[in-house]
Amino acid sequence: TCFPKNLSKLKCPKIAIVADTHHILHSISSIILYMKRENFKHMLTASQPAHLHFFYEAGIRHSAFEPPIALKFEIVKNKKFGVTYIGKRWSSSHPCRSRMVQFLEKKLPKYNIPFHHYNRLPYLNWLKVLSRSKMIVISSLNGQFTPQIYSCLFAGALCFVDELSSQTFLYRFFEPGKHLVTWHSFEDLLEKIIYYYNHPVEVEAIAKAGKFQAENNFATYESRGLTFSDFVFEKKTSTCSNKFSFSSIFIL
Helix, strand or coil: CCCCCCHHHCCCCCEEEECCCCCCCCCCHHHHHHHHHCCCCEEEECCCHHHHHHHHHCCCCEEEECCCCCCCCCCCCCCEEEEEEECCCCCCCCHHHHHHHHHHHHHHHHHCCCEEEECCCCHHHHHHHHHCEEEEEECCCCCCCCCHHHHHHHHCCEEEEECCCHHHCHHHHCCECCCEEEECCHHHHHHHHHHHHCCHHHHHHHHHHHHHHHHCCCCCHHHHHHHHHHHHHHCCCCCECCECCHHHHCCC
16 A cells, blocks of 8 residues: 655644555554554544554544445335345455355355345446345454444345454444344354245344334434544544544544
8 A cells, every 4th residue: 555655734624534454464564653653642443443443553543433324325115135245256365255155155045045245346336236136245354343344234224244243343333233234154154044935024123123223313414523623623423413433433
């Protein structure tokens, strides 16, 4: 990644907004070194809150988790039956995810359950696929958070995701069985897909509850600027406009 240089010369507060910190070699230490060199005093992470303590211990004390910005989707009445997966069929970086896809491609046809696989899509096409999907399967990397979870929920799809670490903060906002469905093995995932495929009323109820929870508990683009200001200048821990913001779960 190419990091901008000489930001230390700017005479204004700087916020480092960090995405994934669990990829490639030295994924955390390289960011810490960069932030220290460029004199960052504030940091937000949108992906792996479990890693925040590394930044705090390195001296970047004003660090917090920033939940995602709420996405708005149009309501689609005639969603696709079956299961949707968006991503590469095989990736050496995501072996568990790849095995999940192969497993579902082999097993679901035996139960006459359609499996819709899409490779990486242009953004607008990706949004369209999400909004038209009834059920979407997701596999994380090492039990860490993936933003796809929120995208599925905002889209109003029933989200199936493997059981994540409690440090991902996912369970602070969403309850398995009420807002989404979690699985602990491929066989467990298959069993739950079969069950919900044959119980469409429950699919709709959980998907609707997940969408409502996501849309009503996260900041919008309109409120994000205010929460940035509060985070840097006021160090507030209150919510903004009754929406969860990163400052509302400021932990370090």
